[in-house]
Amino acid sequence: MLKLFPLLSLVLFSLPAVAASSLTALETRWLKAAAPVVSYAREQGLPLDIVVQPQEAPGSVPLALGFDGGRCKLVLSMRGNAQAEAVLQGVPSARQGLMIAAMAAHEIGHCQRHAQGGGFVQRGIVRSDLREQGETRREEGYADLVALAWVHARHRDAYQEVLAWLRSVRQEGGSHDTRAWLALAGDSTVFDTAQTPFKQADLLWRQGLGE
Template sequence: MPRFLLSAAFALLCATLQAARAADLSPLETRWLQGISPVVLHARQALALPLDVVVQPQDAPGAAPLALAFVDGRCKLVLSMRGNPEGERQIDALEPALRSAALELMAAHELGHCRRYLDGAWTRMPAGFVAARAPETLPPDLQRAWLDMRSTRREEGYGDLVGLAWTRQQHPELYARLHGWLVRERSTDLLPGSHHDTLAWLALAREPESFDGQPLFDAAEGVWQRGLAD
């Protein structure tokens, strides 16, 4: 995106922030907002998604630096940077050449969640697919937890694929490096089959051509359903 368009996107983002004025933002919050602004602008203007950006003014240790909430029919991109070293860690762990594109990938991941909420499809299997039953050997409360974990894992897989589809469309020259970074992130402290174990879908998206010729969400949906079928 040309520099003047990126600046305009960031200005628009700051003008519509909830819970903080642009002058109150920390350098870390400003860096994240600059990074995600192309995705926010695209979501609002090209995709017409009801999307707001919220900067948490209170300390949020242990929170995800960037997450999505869904309130009254609107999607909320929530930044939780204050008192939370994870925001700095994620930036510092990235190669400088990948930082902006990686922040866009993370924001596009959250757009995937937004789309699923807006479609009324959150945690639901698509038509033609049946969710696995919880092992009967588990007590009832653990069966519920197992099902919740499986459904969250599916949604995280879809979100990762939307992030990669965005990368394919906007930063094709960085696709292989960002795919590798995402695989490493998902492999760190991995518990196989847990909420953020999306490696099966990432393996299907190793080649950028997986997403060619399709709009953002449709591209992710095709690869996602292949993973569900497997």
């Protein structure tokens, strides 16, 4: 079993691989949209693999990140899963690929934290629910900022649109309430530097932590 830290919630499941020749049209569309993010992550040396669940996964988060054997697993759970369409409900078809890329960039943020020895690496330690909720919120905040920094670098004209969408999927309260960090990113000029999206996100993230 692998721990997965997705955009919208936390789930656990095993990760069998599936041959590329048996991908569905929906899986292919998501993978193509995420491809630029995956390519960038690998260029940065992140230990990233792609896994597509061949079995039906109703109620699962469509795109999530797992860790196994020191590697990150970007996991698609599309089959028999209404969430694969619902997560993009209300997003114009012409912009759905961009939102998928933003979701992938969010997960790559988790991968980078894991590769650097941060994030959820120490999750085996017993903690109170409240403390763990706070830690999850902080990690989700960092990953959201990575997504925004990546969008700013490659799709600057759509930055505010992606930011608005992220705000719409973040519920008030709970472990995935990242609004404090999203508020810091309201002006896209916070990412007007030559640093990587990871470093840009880290600076703003620490500001949100009060460091």
